Amino acid sequence: MQIAERPSPNFDARPGEGRVDILILHYTGMRTAKDALDRLCAPAARVSAHYLIDEEGAVTHLVAEDKRAWHAGISSWRGRNDINGASIGIELVNPGHEFGYRRFPESQMAALEELAKGILSRHPIPPRHVIGHSDVAPLRKQDPGELFDWQRLARAGIGFWPDFTGQTAVKPPGLREIQSMLNEIGYLCRQSGALDAVTTAAILAFQLHFRPEHCDGVLDTETARRIAIYAQQIA
């Protein structure tokens, strides 16, 4: 695939052995692709990603894969906090919820599939570690959002999509159990037994990824069922 080069200065060294085992997808959340590229390369912004894909499917390479790009910010997945240190970040051009959120076009998705397959061939990234910015920072981020087609990616062998067609659990799980399951899946979530802000954010983040047709942060029967099915399939 054709990849344009536009080096960003916004990176540093990966910690330790520099092992990469997470792939994080974002949307740019800016009005145009040019605005996003300019920001990702501006020293003062101190943000970047390894790649950007515009809506026509053109790919730009910004930071070398063996360097730590600054895309995830304060974040957490499966108890780990230095997500930038162990991840590749891809920005998908989309105005986002602030400037007119819209579908990710076919050409953009096709380019993403090809780019991601290459990344997965170069790094030991398990399916459960192909996730969105909202998954690792539920209190702050919604990207890539409910219009992003995670199921399609999983069909292409990229990421994990549990088989949700299974039966409903005999007994619906209680809140503490749900919190424990969200935690096992990877979300930052304490077993407080209360619907606190962290739990509600984790529920919404789960919906954005695994129940995109219904994202309200409310733990209804179907959301609980899907969380339980995911947890079961990784147990």
Ligand SMILES: [Zn+2]
């Ligand atoms: Zn993001």
